[in-house]
Amino acid sequence: MSQANATLPAEVDQLLQRLGVPRAAYTGGTLAVRSPITGDTIAHLPQTTAAEATRAIARAQAAFLVWRDVPAPRRGELVRLLGEELRAAKVDLGLLVTLEAGKVPSEGAGEVQEMIDICDFAVGLSRQLYGMTIATERAEHRMMETWHPLGVCGVISAFNFPVAVWCWNAALALVCGDSVVWKPSEKTPLTALATLAIAKRALARFGDAPEGLLELLIGQRDIGEVLVDDPHVKVLSATGSTAMGRAVAPRLASRFARAILELGGNNAAIVTPSADLDLTLRGIAFAAMGTAGQRCTTLRRLFVHDSVYDTLVPQLAKVYAKVQVGDPRTPGTLVGPLIDRAAFEGMQNALDESRALGATVHGGTRVDGIASADAFYVRPALVELHDHAGPVLRETFAPILYVVRYQSLAQAIDWHNAVGAGLSSSIFTLNMREAERFMASSGSDCGIANVNIGPSGAEIGGAFGGEKETGGGRESGSDSWKAYMRRATNTINYSTALPLAQGVSFDIGE
Ligand code: UN1
Secondary structure, X not given: OHHHHHXXXXXXXXXXXXXXXXXXXXXXXXXXXXXXXXXXXXXEEOOOOHHHHHHHHHHHHHHHHHHOOOOHHHHHHHHHHHHHHHHHHHHHHHHHHHHHHOOOXXXXXXXXXXXXXXXXXHHHHOOOOOOOEEOOOOOOEEEEEEEEEOOEEEEEOOOOOOOHHHHHHHHHHHHOOOEEEEEOOOOOHHHHHHHHHHHHHHHHHHOOOOOOOEEEOOOOHHHHHHHHHOOOEEEEEEEOOHHHHHHHHHHHHHOOOEEEEEOOOOEEEXXXXXXXXXXXXXXXXXXXXXXXXXXXXXXXXXXXXXXXXHHHXXXXXXXXXXXXXXXXXXXXXXEOOEOOHHHHHHHHHHHHHHHHOOOEEEEOOEOOOOOOOOOEOEOOEEEEEOOOOHHHHOOOOOOEEEEEEEOOHHHHHHHHHOOOEEOEEEEEOOOHHHHHHHHOOOOOOOOEEEEOOOOOOOOOOOEEOOEEOOOOOOEEOXXXXXXXXXXXXXXXXXXXXXXXXXXOOOOOXX
């Protein structure tokens, strides 16, 4: 591995050059970026100052004032070009996601595909920002809704989906007539620089987009706070921990800005007696171990019916024991590194707490010999619990799957809903009554409820997000676009009379 270690910063440099990022944007600055693959420092970015951030937001506001008057289908043309540029850069950007965030190449490329998909969706949407015509109680009147651009859209994104989440927001915001200011995770700013370089090519081809339409802020939490507090930012989409959401939401509320929050998940699946166990095993493996357990939608809790527990769980333990953990660039690797030491320590603490509760822990140990001591590789952990209690009740952003045996579906659904987060959920069953019960109003309380598919890996066409401590926001497909626009209700009187609603009379005489 030492040879790969030595060449990683050079490889990153070559990629950034190919992607069109100027060297000055990632050398000589104070923000050190490390690759979780080797632990090596791969770049030093100059950071945006608070004053520069405020100026960037002011440029975005000026851009908004121009962009809102551009017809929506024309705005869609910019997003179409962005999709084209992303297609051209897919291999390089996907690889950069691998090097900076540690994802295996198929998942790095998948993340860029998710960007392309949302661009395609948004292009269609640019001709479908529909408002309703509403029946009015008054003669010779018409009532309707119209949707208008909102303002500057702020985006705060996390390390684990360093580019796709920006694109969910930016593609919709752009067709909706908003400008976008992005503060990416300080752990993954290089992929953000590359994304902006790609977007610049789309802007150049588009021709007359206003300057400041897409802005990028590089820095830490204080720069995110500038975005949260700036009065021009009318909607802020924030992805990250529930703790971050608790800090951000009241600040936005105090100035009546809109929040789209996509916070923690503690996603579960229920395996019922009728489940197709072969499919279930594969579904669980991807959902729980994919992305090294570092997706918001990662499967973290598994409720297995007593009648299938002793068949399924030993099989799962075997898969956990043999899944290839390693450098994501090595063929066959399915589980790459944790993002950093803090993630590793958080995982070990949760496993120690589980052991103290009498749990049986399979795996979870550090895997040495892959890279230097500054890189953190772990075998995913399968934790058999006696009860739904302890660390299982909170999100630990690492590959830990807690397993609990259940007797009745009602009990499993109770446990399922007994956590703070409410993002994604699944049931594995071939029984229609069980599937429907899980998706009913008294079933899963999450924003996403699946049948015979794990909780992770959602397509962009659906609204993405969750309830309770997940924050309630919705991004990406369905009608999520409405959060990026303001709605006006218009009533038009084309009569010569002035009938008042509710039959009120207000006669001022002659
Ligand atoms: C996230 O982890 O922040 O459904 C987003 C999924 C992906 C998005 C995850 N499409 O797992």
